[in-house]
Amino acid sequence: MGIRLGIMGAARIAEQQVIPAARRTADFQVTAFASQTPASRKRWQDQFPELRAFSDYEALITADEVDALYIALPNALHVSWALRALAVGKPVLLEKPAALTAQDAEVLRERANQSGTVVMEAFMYQFHPQFQWLSRALRSGLIGSVRHLYAEFAFLLTHPKDIRMQPALGGGSFWDVGCYTVHITRQLLGAPQAVFARRIDGPTGVDIHMAVQLIYPDKTASLRAGFDSADVQGVRVVGTGGELGLTHPFRPDMGEAQQWHNQTVDVVPPADLYGLELRAFLAAIRDPGGLGQTYLNDLVEQARLMEAVIRASQAEALQSF
Ligand SMILES: NC(=O)c1ccc[n+]([C@@H]2O[C@H](COP(=O)([O-])OP(=O)(O)OC[C@H]3O[C@@H](n4cnc5c(N)ncnc54)[C@H](OP(=O)(O)O)[C@@H]3O)[C@@H](O)[C@H]2O)c1
Numbered sequence: 001m002g003i004r005l006g007i008m009g010a011a012r013i014a015e016q017q018v019i020p021a022a023r024r025t026a027d028f029q030v031t032a033f034a035s036q037t038p039a040s041r042k043r044w045q046d047q048f049p050e051l052r053a054f055s056d057y058e059a060l061i062t063a064d065e066v067d068a069l070y071i072a073l074p075n076a077l078h079v080s081w082a083l084r085a086l087a088v089g090k091p092v093l094l095e096k097p098a099a100l101t102a103q104d105a106e107v108l109r110e111r112a113n114q115s116g117t118v119v120m121e122a123f124m125y126q127f128h129p130q131f132q133w134l135s136r137a138l139r140s141g142l143i144g145s146v147r148h149l150y151a152e153f154a155f156l157l158t159h160p161k162d163i164r165m166q167p168a169l170g171g172g173s174f175w176d177v178g179c180y181t182v183h184i185t186r187q188l189l190g191a192p193q194a195v196f197a198r199r200i201d202g203p204t205g206v207d208i209h210m211a212v213q214l215i216y217p218d219k220t221a222s223l224r225a226g227f228d229s230a231d232v233q234g235v236r237v238v239g240t241g242g243e244l245g246l247t248h249p250f251r252p253d254m255g256e257a258q259q260w261h262n263q264t265v266d267v268v269p270p271a272d273l274y275g276l277e278l279r280a281f282l283a284a285i286r287d288p289g290g291l292g293q294t295y296l297n298d299l300v301e302q303a304r305l306m307e308a309v310i311r312a313s314q315a316e317a318l319q320s321f
Helices: 012-023 038-048 057-062 074-089 101-116 129-139 173-189 275-288 289-313
Strands: 003-008 027-034 052-054 068-071 093-094 119-121 146-155 196-199 207-215 221-227 228-239 242-246 258-261 265-268
Touching: 003 038, 003 057, 012 027, 012 275, 027 057, 027 146, 038 221, 052 057, 057 074, 068 242, 074 093, 074 101, 074 242, 093 275, 101 119, 101 289, 119 289, 129 173, 129 228, 129 242, 146 173, 173 207, 173 221, 173 228, 173 289, 196 289, 265 289, 275 289
Parallel strands: 003 027, 003 068, 027 052, 068 093, 093 119, 146 221
Antiparallel strands: 146 228, 196 207, 207 221, 228 242, 242 258, 258 265
């Protein structure tokens, strides 16, 4: 039997991606879920009759038939519930953004280490072969020395009731999709020296547009996140010897994904994005001191840079990083 996974919250991402991916692998077996909302609980009971249903997240965490948790709650609830799972020694696959402050991220890392287990932030895009191609190509010097990276992820969100529109739940385009642009830039270029950002807030008080400049000694990166435009995603890296990029770096399943290098364009073959993420989570669970630590450190560095960008957007002045 695989790792027995409990799902916290009857979230769309769990229903549409993570549960189906877990069902395709023998590594995980989804055994239970918790939903506080009676109508959602009923809908999931009808859809997933084999799962034990809880109305209470705490009961799910301590359930005997749950070895690990997948937390897909609104962003502001991630840390507190992940800490509860760590308190009983259970590993957590935690939706992005894992933590909304660097300090919270440090606490997550510390508690995970104390309990000898792991928290992995669910940046599934990094396990897709197209990202591995991009990363390898840059490391091998295919385009010479990198001078600029452009990354964006945006879509039109007009529903004021969506969790992404609620300031108290950790809403905002930068937390929702901007976190991917920051993560991919960190993965490919490392940490910048300084940060500049401009935000535009929407009627509910969350940012609906964030434009970011990351400054490195010999290069720059421009990032954009938004809830205020048509669907767009992409990454483009320009170097001294050429350029390359991905048309769908974050959700290659949402369109005709292509990877390109100068004039050469290749179609990206489909991959089991969320299945690859689960496989990485399993590897981290089995190696908490090695791979698990790598993901914990990544989670902390990610939160540090996200926080610096938000500070910069509030000050509208260059912030050292
Ligand atoms: N990796 C990815 O591809 C991906 C894609 C989409 C979203 N996400 C992340 O996954 C998380 C969930 O996103 P989603 O779009 O799936 O959300 P969603 O469908 O709105 O589900 C959120 C769940 O949180 C629970 N919840 C607890 N307190 C709540 C509150 N005060 N208001 C609303 N819901 C509350 C609800 O569960 P119950 O009522 O059932 O308890 C609800 O089903 C977010 O962190 C998001 O960033 C990741």
